[in-house]
Amino acid sequence: MTSPGTSETTGRAGTGHRHARGRPDPAPLFAVSGVTVRFGGLTALDDVSLAVRPHEVHGVIGPNGAGKTTLFNVCCGFVRPDAGTISRHGTPLTDLRPHRLAGMGVARTLQGLGLFRGLTVTENVMVGADRFRRSGFVSALLALPRSAADERALRERAWRAMSDAGVAEFAGRYPGSLPYAVQKRVALARALAADPELLLLDEPASGLGHDEISELGAFVRGLAERMSIVLVDHHMDLVMSVCDRITVLDFGRVVAAGAPEEVRDDPAVVDAYLGEEAHRGGSDGNDGNDGNDG
Numbered sequence: 489m490t491s492p493g494t495s496e497t498t499g500r501a502g503t504g505h506r507h508a509r510g511r512p513d514p515a516p517l518f519a520v521s522g523v524t525v526r527f528g529g530l531t532a533l534d535d536v537s538l539a540v541r542p543h544e545v546h547g548v549i550g551p552n553g554a555g556k557t558t559l560f561n562v563c564c565g566f567v568r569p570d571a572g573t574i575s576r577h578g579t580p581l582t583d584l585r586p587h588r589l590a591g592m593g594v595a596r597t598l599q600g601l602g603l604f605r606g607l608t609v610t611e612n613v614m615v616g617a618d619r620f621r622r623s624g625f626v627s628a629l630l631a632l633p634r635s636a637a638d639e640r641a642l643r644e645r646a647w648r649a650m651s652d653a654g655v656a657e658f659a660g661r662y663p664g665s666l667p668y669a670v671q672k673r674v675a676l677a678r679a680l681a682a683d684p685e686l687l688l689l690d691e692p693a694s695g696l697g698h699d700e701i702s703e704l705g706a707f708v709r710g711l712a713e714r715m716s717i718v719l720v721d722h723h724m725d726l727v728m729s730v731c732d733r734i735t736v737l738d739f740g741r742v743v744a745a746g747a748p749e750e751v752r753d754d755p756a757v758v759d760a761y762l763g764e765e766a767h768r769g770g771s772d773g774n775d776g777n778d779g780n781d782g
């Protein structure tokens with residue numbers, strides 16, 4: 489996986505917070521304001537707000553059941569909130585739907601990879617680039633020159649995204665024949681092929697080994713050169729090292745928000761995670777996903 493940005497401006501380690509902090513506070517690219525989601529009698533999100541600035545990596549963490557996935561699904565348009573708004577560049581998105589995301593400059597990767605098993609890696613990634621298709625179904629059916637040129641352009645986009653994500657060597661392979669970590673990178677390449685201004689990543693580190701997580705962290709930091717990123721993940725080390733700002737949820741509420749070093753020692757955050765430990769019966773605290781390793 490090649491880092492798509494320059495190390496001077498993207499590496500969190502060493503230089504401290506980079507561009508997202510060095511610049512004057514810009515208007516948020518994407519904002520969730522006062523969002524409440526209820527599932528029957530259960531309030532999964534309660535008046536949750538967060539704002540993602542341009543070129544920011546914004547982490548969302550919290551113990552199990554805190555509402556992270558629900559918030560992610562709200563951002564994707566999978567879940568419609570009972571109250572609150574979602575806006576992009578200050579304009580409310582009144583009809584946010586998953587199939588409209590790409591046209592809005594938003595791409596996502598999901599916990600389940602969602603790759604098409606019957607398509608090659610290239611074809612899967614080309615699906616991500618589809619919003620750039622100019623010719624319609626009829627041109628494709630009749631194999632008109634316009635359609636062939638279109639196809640070439642999409643293939644080139646896919647190739648760039650695959651190269652960025654380090655999966656170009658698997659271009660002709662089928663996802664099922666590849667290791668899980670590579671499949672995750674293919675899913676990431678597909679999201680990048682949409683050339684989003686906002687990338688939503690749901691548990692990108694799940695199932696990855698230590699070295700792969702470090703590589704992913706460097707890669708995500710590099711991506712912030714070209715887009716904003718919302719990163720929902722259990723891996724505290726990854727979130728703490730990669731994110732500019734973090735929103736911490738517990739029982740559907742925002743209990744802390746700020747820079748990693750601000751939230752790390754926030755008593756509300758410590759309480760939330762200690763509460764989770766207690767809930768697990770004070771065992772080793774390891775749920776298999778390094779949830780509290782920070």
Ligand SMILES: Nc1ncnc2c1ncn2[C@@H]1O[C@H](COP(=O)(O)OP(=O)(O)OP(=O)(O)O)[C@@H](O)[C@H]1O
Pocket residue numbers: 527530531532550551552553554555556557558559
């Ligand atoms: N479709 C649903 N119907 C009913 N309850 C739901 C639904 N989705 C989530 N919940 C509940 O909403 C709360 C928040 O769940 P959510 O999955 O968003 O939390 P999470 O922080 O992502 O948890 P985890 O880290 O375990 O994935 C939980 O109590 C969960 O049981």
